[in-house]
Every structure is written in structure tokens, then in C-alpha cells.
Amino acid sequence: AQSVTQLDSQVPVFEEAPVELRCNYSSSVSVYLFWYVQYPNQGLQLLLKYLSGSTLVESINGFEAEFNKSQTSFHLRKPSVHISDTAEYFCAVSRGFQKLVFGTGTRLLVSP
Amino acid sequence: DAGITQSPRHKVTETGTPVTLRCHQTENHRYMYWYRQDPGHGLRLIHYSYGVKDTDKGEVSDGYSVSRSKTEDFLLTLESATSSQTSVYFCAISDERRSYGYTFGSGTRLTVV
Numbered sequence: 001a002q003s004v005t006q007l008d009s010q011v012p013v014f015e016e017a018p019v020e021l022r023c024n025y026s027s028s029v030s031v032y033l034f035w036y037v038q039y040p041n042q043g044l045q046l047l048l049k050y051l052s053g054s055t056l057v058e059s060i061n062g063f064e065a066e067f068n069k070s071q072t073s074f075h076l077r078k079p080s081v082h083i084s085d086t087a088e089y090f091c092a093v094s095r096g097f098q099k100l101v102f103g104t105g106t107r108l109l110v111s112p
Numbered sequence: 113d114a115g116i117t118q119s120p121r122h123k124v125t126e127t128g129t130p131v132t133l134r135c136h137q138t139e140n141h142r143y144m145y146w147y148r149q150d151p152g153h154g155l156r157l158i159h160y161s162y163g164v165k166d167t168d169k170g171e172v173s174d175g176y177s178v179s180r181s182k183t184e185d186f187l188l189t190l191e192s193a194t195s196s197q198t199s200v201y202f203c204a205i206s207d208e209r210r211s212y213g214y215t216f217g218s219g220t221r222l223t224v225v
Binding site for chain 2: 006
């Protein structure tokens with residue numbers, strides 16, 4: 001069975017600084033990888049996903065994630081964060097038609 | 113999300129009472145899921161459904177039951193609520209190509225006192 005590890009429960013950062021949210025997964029077979037974002041008092045929204053092909057995937061609001069098979073990682077990055085990026089971010093993994101398994105989440109706190 | 117609604121949004125109930133949460137979708141998706149979200153645990157799967165009257169247990173199913181009599185509705189019942197079931201409950205849906213990811217509802221905040 002696959003599992004997901006998000007090592008950082010909280011990441012504080014100043015506005016316009018770069019940020020990286022780490023995600024590692026364990027699986028012996030090919031997987032699909034996802035990042036979800038949850039704004040306060042809302043449900044989860046799909047931010048980006050890796051299914052196959054290019055290992056670098058991007059979202060419409062400037063986030064990107066890179067699939068690294070050798071390191072079994074799918075870290076989320078943004079070169080310059082905004083106050084509005086303050087949210088909780090969840091990494092998730094699935095294998096084929098198996099159900100999504102979520103990490104425990106990383107709370108991104110952006111300060112002015 | 114516009115295609116999935118949860119009700120109620122908030123509920124306070126007493127220990128020992130039964131509680132039913134409703135998830136309604138307008139997307140005609142085959143798959144529906146119930147998760148609970150707790151600090152330090154992320155989202156954990158309670159039950160899921162892969163069609164009308166077809167359901168199965170997730171990793172934290174004890175104390176919960178589900179029913180799906182119509183494609184659009186997936187009900188989660190706490191048979192006898194306990195304080196450990198105080199949580200935020202999320203419903204999610206997905207279509208045949210689950211590689212597209214899940215769509216989540218806005219959640220139900222349940223407090224058991």
C-alpha cells in the first residue's frame with residue numbers, strides 16, 4: 001500500500017519569498033500524484049497533478065511540482081508567494097484505480 | 113463546489129444520538145467518498161461507494177455506516193455519536209477516470225458534546 005509523508009506541518013514565509021512544500025511517497029509501482037489546497041473553512045481544491053509525461057507540472061496560479069522517481073518525491077514550489085496563498089496544502093497519491101491516500105498536510109503561512 | 117453539496121454545514125449533537133450527513137452530487141459520477149479531517153491526521157477515508165448500493169469500508173469505518181440508494185446521494189450515518197467523532201467531514205466524487213482527481217464538497221463540521 002502506498003503512503004504519503006509531508007514532513008513540515010507548518011511553513012512560515014514572507015510575502016514575495018520563494019517556498020517549497022515537501023512531499024515524499026512510498027510505492028513500489030507507478031503512481032499518480034496530486035497537490036490539493038484548502039483555504040480556511042473551505043473544501044479541498046485540486047491544485048495540480050502528475051499522471052505521466054513531463055515530470056514538471058504547473059498550476060494556473062504560479063505553483064509547480066516536480067515528480068522525482070528516484071527520490072520518490074513530489075515537492076511543491078512557488079518562486080514568489082502572496083498573502084492569498086495562505087492555506088493548507090495536501091499531497092496525495094493513488095495507484096491506478098486505487099483510492100487517493102493523503103498526507104497530513106502543510107500549513108503555509110505568508111506574512112507581509 | 114457547484115456539483116457537490118453537503119448538508120448540514122454545521123451540526124452539534126449529543127453523545128449517543130444517531131446522526132446522518134448527506135452528500136448530493138449533480139455530476140452523475142459513479143464514485144463517492146466520505147473522509148474525515150482531523151489535525152495531525154490529514155484526511156482519512158471512512159467509506160466509499162462505486163455505484164448504487166455498492167459500498168465498501170475505508171481505513172476508519174468503525175462507528176459509521178453509509179447508504180447509496182441513488183447515484184446522486186451518499187449518506188453517512190453515525191450510529192451512536194461519540195466525542196471522538198467530532199471532526200470535519202468531507203464528501204468527494206470522481207468519475208471513471210479517477211486519475212483526474214477528486215472533487216470535494218465544502219464539508220460538514222460536526223461537534224459531539
